[in-house]
Amino acid sequence: MGQVQERIAQYADEIRAEGAEGDKLMRLSDTSAKRLRESGAIRMLQPKKYGGLEVHPREFAETVMSIAAMDGATGWINGIVGVHPWEMAFSSEQLQEDIWGQDNDTWVASPYAPLGVAKPVDGGFVLNGRWQFSSGTDHCQWVVLGAMRGDENGKPLMPPVSMHVYLPREDYEIVEDSWDVIGLRGTGSKDVIVKDAFIPTHRTILASDVMDGTAQRESGRTETLYKMPFSCMFPLGITSAVIGIAEGALSCHIEAQKTRVAITGTKIKDDPYVLYAIGEAAAEIAASRAALLETVDRFWDMTEKGKEIDFEARAIGRRTQTAAAWRAVRAVDEIFARSGGNAAHYKFPMQRFFRDAHVGIAHAIHVPGSIFHSSALTQLGGEPQGIHRSMI
CATH class of the missing domain: 1.10.540.10 (Acyl-CoA dehydrogenase/oxidase, N-terminal domain)
Structure with missing residues (x-):
């Protein structure tokens, strides 16, 4: 530990x-x-x-x-x-x-979705826009936001150029009534609004440089940690949370079933069908955990040895990560359906694990379509283009 x-x-x-x-x-x-x-x-x-x-x-x-x-x-x-x-x-x-510099416990919220436009001015940019899903923002003093680079009139450049830009708390507004959802309610993933905020150049970085490793290479960092691929590191915390939620649901379910008696009078411990479902769900959640951790271990070892993690390896890594999240949530469905009516009560935590798991799987990082397409096409000798290279 x-x-x-x-x-x-x-x-x-x-x-x-x-x-x-x-x-x-x-x-x-x-x-x-x-x-x-x-x-x-x-x-x-x-x-x-x-x-x-x-x-x-x-x-x-x-x-x-x-x-x-x-x-x-x-x-x-x-x-x-x-x-x-x-x-x-x-x-x-x-x-x-x-x-x-003043407080190393300063927290930074996000999101990275390029929903604003940064217009170039002397010394930096002027930013405007509105962003959804700024998780934990109430407890953060800064935010990093995705933005499209604009021209002198504030219109996005074509082809698009995406940036990550950093702002202190006084430069953005948190929309208090913008997070009323069915799951992950406690994340407080509210909207933020930016109006004519000046951002000096040193508080910006090209999104493409982060995603393809250019920023990591040019920073002068020598630590293995900071040479890891973005497409491994960014999804890692999100998928780990979903798998952890599934583990919490399983633990909650098992504890409740120890003394539960079905309406037929049968003890759950004597019902072979429920026991099978618990065993299968536990195995699936464990497999999700193992798959995610194996990928990060392997990528770490390759990075430490100076080996390239090519597009195919990254695409397969993203496929593994995405599949792990879906597998874990499907397992939650199986045990929730066998938890009995009390699992739906707000006074018990099982319903919250169920709701949180399903909202977690809805995050964009868990959308399997283009990821599965890209990994399969690459393995077949093809060359994914456009959106099929995104976040890989």
Whole structure:
């Protein structure tokens, strides 16, 4: 068990209880945010220079899973907000100083979807736009947003040029009533609005440079962690959260079934059909976990040895990651259907794991279509183009 897992484990009962509170608040409770902050969970991929731990990404994934098994929203925040320091590590040194110079526990929200336009001006850009799904934003002091580079009139360039841009809290508005959903309610993934905010050039980075490894190579970073492919690292925290939620659902289900008696009078422990379903679901969730971790271990070893992780390997890695999430959620469906009517009660956590798992699988990083297409076509000797190369 990693050091952050050991720290957070002592608060497991508290985090589970606070999950219900976060569900009502529609944001992470202050207590759960405090526990993440105190444990160092958000600093796991952060440079040591700024108080980070620079852990192996496997340890990061395992920690996200363990926290998500306590409460899905808390694990989700760990997985998403916790991956941003990884990108910041190979962004400009001035940006790192701007954000962490005074407080290395400063959190950065997102999203990366290029839903705004950055118009070039002297010394930087002026940004306008509205973004959805800024997970954990209430507890963050900065945000990194995707934006299309514009021309002098503020119209997006063609062909499109996507950027990641960083803004302090005073430069954007959080839309308070924009997150009222069925699952992952505690993530507080609200909309943010930016109006005519100036962004100096050093707080920007080309999205293509991040995704194809150019930014990592040109940063001068020598650590293996910061040479890992974006298409492995960015999805890692999100899928780990979904698998952790599935593990939490399984644990919750097993505990409830130990003493449950069906309406027929049969003890669940004596029902071979339910036992088979539990065993199958447990095996599927374990397989999801193993597949995700095997990929990150293999990519780490290749990166450490200086070997190229080519498009085919990355595409297969994304296929494995996406399939792992879907497999885990299908397993949750199987056990929820056999949990009995009490599983639907808000007073029990099973329903929250069920809701969180299904909203988690809806994240864009888990859409299988183009990923499965690209991995198969590449293996058949084809050359995927356009959208079929996106996020790989």
